[in-house]
Amino acid sequence: MSKSHVGHVSNVPVPDGHVENVPHELLDGDEESAAAMTDIESSVVTLSSEPVRVVVEARAHGWRVDHYLSRLFPNYSRALFQRALEQKSVVLNGLPVKAARRLRVNDVLDVRLPELPDSSLPPEDIPIDVLFEDEHLVVLNKPANMITHPGKGHYRGTLAGALQFHFNQLSNVAGQLRPGIVHRLDKDTSGVIVIAKNNQVHCRLSEQFEQRTTVKEYRAIVWGEVAKDRGVIDTHVRINPKVREKMQVCEAEGNARQAVTHYEVAERFRGFTFMHLMPKTGRTHQLRLHMSHLGHSIIADELYGGGKCLRVADVDGSIVQAERETLLSRKAESAAKKSGFDSVVDTFEDVLIRRQALHAFRLSFRHPESGIPMTFEAPWPQDFEATLAALRQHNNLGERGGVSPPVLRSIVNQPGG
16 A cells, blocks of 8 residues: 655545655745755656655645645755656556646546765764654754754764664654654754654644744843733745845745744843743744844844853843943954964853754654654753743842743643643
8 A cells, every 4th residue: 555645735545654745845845945956867767666645735736747746755855856757657546647737626646756876974873862752753852052963064973873773663754864854943942842753644744833823932041121912923034135044034925934923921030031932833943033123132132232241240131232332343353363262252151042042842742653742841051040040039020021930840741632
């Protein structure tokens, strides 16, 4: 029996053990599509022995077969699918089909996927913090200063490399450089991340992220005292054309994407606020950008105006803003590097946190096999906890926001409910 790969809208029954649609924009978890693989030069394409069944959804009505498949499986180029189609690797409603054939809703495609060259990551013996594991998935507490998967200039020390070492089976539908990766967290964001052990599970989890049935809750410490107890930030965002590694808020035009974040104040301090952030969309740097847009950058988020670090001196008032800017200036940074330090931050002895104070605290989703609701929480890392402790000691206003104060907990797994 072939596996089934179901689109968003389908009235066609599919066999047990079906595989659902892999949303093109969700392979990175934050609307960044996976990089296309290099075309195979050979005119004859090696095909998988087991077909994958695809039920065409409403959005793809009228699309060419080759275009649809390259969107559905972004690790394969359109040209590669065209060569595979010439070898009759795709059957439409039981009959061979050509690349230019236009699809209709509920068409059934059986696809033998081309085999790609082995470009898998070498395993790396990097410790991981497992919150939950079964035969279908793994939930981890990702530390800060770890890239989720390889990217430009970053191929070692990634979570993907660690996964290759610790697990014998992982999904590969997002590509061999992203084994098991359903969604991602920024390098310096810590917290809960879910990993798929096979393609069926990967696709079902991806669909939950795309349909926004997952519930993601973050904790952040930001500069300034946020005025409202709760609110919603609803903007459009795009890549900053001047600084490509940044995102920017923009008008609703062109390639702009809507980004929505709900927020609540958990606790206010003198000059700082502890926040609960609940993103409803998953855009690149969404929470970091939105807090900056609100006028309250996340602490130590240098890219979005939060500075290089937070020190005890910043919290207890023993340093003024002008002095702080001098100590963190380019001149000071240059002097520190000439003295053998990696950064001027390394010259301070009272640093509380030196990465964005953002933690993926809780993730809720339905188990992709059983359908049981599951919630996982990741305990706060040491730097985050130390920062909150310092704020409560030196800057406490005794003022809570619109939510109950969080309680530090050890690893929590809550299947059911």
